[in-house]
Amino acid sequence: MRTATIATALPLVGLLVVGLLAASLIARQEGARFTDVPAVVMLGAPESLTLRSDLGTVRVLASPAVTEVTAALVEPGQTQPPAADELVRASISVTGDAAHPALEIAQPGRISTLPGQAGPRDVLLLIPAGQAPDLTVLADLGDVEISGVPTEHLEARTDTGDVAVQLPSGAQGTADVTADLGDVTVRIAGDATWEVEATTDLGDVRVDPAIRSAEGTPVGTLRARSDLGDVTVSR
Incomplete structure (x- = not known):
């Protein structure tokens, strides 16, 4: 035995x-x-910007507090960049030229609630007043939140997570908002007409009819899609 x-x-x-x-x-x-790298990346005044994040919430905000496009790894929920000399453990690369940079951010995959073993930081992107670069925001795992940014071309996508976009009054152009696994929520300020295509393979679709039927020629085209999740478009 x-x-x-x-x-x-x-x-x-x-x-x-x-x-x-x-x-x-x-x-x-x-x-x-991964190495210790500066938590803040200054990107000047680009015409277009691509941001890719592998892990963590991505938050893009219009901000009067910065004078150039600023990306930062911040503690969860923070909406202001840390000190310029703060270091974080990550991989951050910028390719392309000054007018069309592509920023890629990767963080260690360890997620722990144990003391001294913090989870991933949020990725914060601040757009200063007077700038409206075309934006492509891609996340592998994490929510994407975009608010008040007056871009004329927006692509926001996450593989796993929710996407929430707030388009400011006066927004126009095209917006493509996608979550492969998660909910999509788009709010359009103002009273302009938009062409809206909202679809989901498994979930509910809710579109405010006033967005499609307001007076005047449509000022933009919105495509909102989820493979598995709800899609909501409202004022």
């Missing part, structure tokens, strides 16, 4: 050792990928 128990336990021990080794290797690879 004892021999049988030992024989049964040995494969389990082997699997445990293999699992620990694999976890150690992954942690080592992750440690090599």
